Amino acid sequence: IFVQFPPNRRGQAMGLHSMGIQIAPMRGPMIGGMVIDTVGWREIFLVPIPICVVSLFLGMLYLPGREEAGAPPKFDWLGYSLLITAIGTLLAAGANGQRYGWGSDAIILMAFVGVTTGTAFVWLQLRAASPLLDFSLFRVPQFTAAVIVGFVFGLGNFASNYLIPVTVQEVQGLTPFLSGLMLVPAGLIVFAGTPIFGRVADVFPAHLIVMCGLCLFALGNYLMSRTDANTTFATFAVLVIIARCGMAVLVPALSASALTALTTEQLHRGTGTINFIRQLGGSCGVTALVVFIERRTQFHADAMAATQTSDNVASVELLSRVGALLAELGLSENIRSPAALHYLGEVIEAQALARGFSDGFVMIAIVFVLAVIPAWNLGKARRRRLA
Template identity: 45%
Template sequence: EGWNSNLIVGLSSLGAIFMFAFIGWELKTPQPLVNLRVFSVSRYAAAAMVALIFGAGIYGSSYLVPLFVQVVQGYTPTLAGEVLIPGGLILGLVFPIAGRLTDRFPAYYMVGTGLFVFGLSNMLMYDANVDTGFWRMALFVLLGRVGLGVMMPALNAGALSVLPPAMLAQGTGTINFVRQLGGAFGVSLLAATTEVRFGFHADTLAATQTAGNGTTLELIGRVAGLDSSWGVPVTQTSAGALNYLGQMVAAQAQSLAYGDGFALVAIVFWVGILPALWMRPKN
């Protein structure tokens, strides 16, 4: 439909109206589904902002990494899932250690460290391409899961410790809701980003494939010669070579688009260090 189509703009506007209506209703009803008054505690609001980023990161990366290794690197769905296995295992090992460390270090310190490490893992994946090996990708994912494991216990503890006892139940549910909401936003945002950036990179790369590009002419000549040696009619060799060139441009554009998605996740997580610092006690 396109981003400027009436359908997309209309549905987006309708969603915004329902969101503001939901907020208004939750603020005035005596028994709200989500008690928005917990956000009046500034340190809890900062933790909720980090939880939103956390959800976007863990769900977004679980979407983006398997898609990247299948589309760009040609992995099977099974092999794509296996890339995530080491990260899942290390996450289970890091949780209890991070819980102990949370008792010794301030929550904002642990959260900030986790945000930085996860952002670093995604920035490392920015340069990943078709030649990046299985274990290298698995190591990048593993590093990111270490960051998530470090920050999650501290995030929950830091968020709930600043609430009065009467708000603890609502605060627990709200922080989990915000995390899930971040996951929905993260997957949608990354899907849209990679689509838009693919179009941008495809147009940019296609514009360089001109008659004045010696590398392009050499490639077309070699592919046409190879087709001819296989018995392809001369009238079809040029079309075959151009088709191959188009496939190469599209593959490179896909790789660059996914790289932009990884970079976006890294930047968002590093920016998330700012609200993590707001979790510091005022004294």
């Protein structure tokens, strides 16, 4: 796409290309929720198979190959093996640290293997004739700044796609289908607006557009952090629209600005690098978010449990009311008291989980605000390159 369009139309082309990308976050959760509600959660893993088969067939038919001057380079199987081992073990260590303990032998072993294989991968790529990941591209400041923002984009996109449905299911009590349906209005608006934002990227400085997109997405997530069990379906959907519009503003300008700084010979490597970093950000983002929410939920649960004393008027009143309701049902005293305490524990757990989700939205917002710094450097690097 980038090669086929002139510089003054690349943002628009990226915007049109992004329209297809926006369909997945819009339709995927809704279809997945429908499958879970009607069939079961195991069958959800079968849904991508026919889509991938069709995509593979269409890609072989219509996607142009890259013209090579001579024989294509051999695939670096050793580098690939080191890369997937490093990413897999490090993500597994992060995901299971809460379960096994961060100082357990299993976590330490996985972290050691991940760091060792990751270091070996970097060492190998720096010396390879045809590396999987060309680290020389990071000598271009504008591309490096775009890659950092792309990592944050992947982190926030995947993390929010995970957090929003889980939050509305656990806090608002929505079904999986309704939680997916909540994302549809935002997807439709973004789908229609992405070409417009792509055209805007051809007219205005890319780094300013990227900064606006980051701030808009951060604002949407912060507002979602202020929601609770009483937040209506429509209100939450509007907040999702605000965040998703930030994504629509961000993507075309970021993609165009990242590749503009590269030469024609570097384009294919630059495209692969930024896509890889974006996906890596998504994987790391979901893992880090889950760990963060677990720790914050436990923190809030411990804090609220510490306040459950005889001086806590609200808790004493709740126990009294629950005990009275159980008494009306004819339950004896030795059953009413433990049952009321169990209900109080469930209330504390639910409130702690809701606050943990809220902290998760705040963390995503903070990360996107911090990403404004490399986005600003994106403009500075471009001005230095043109000077």
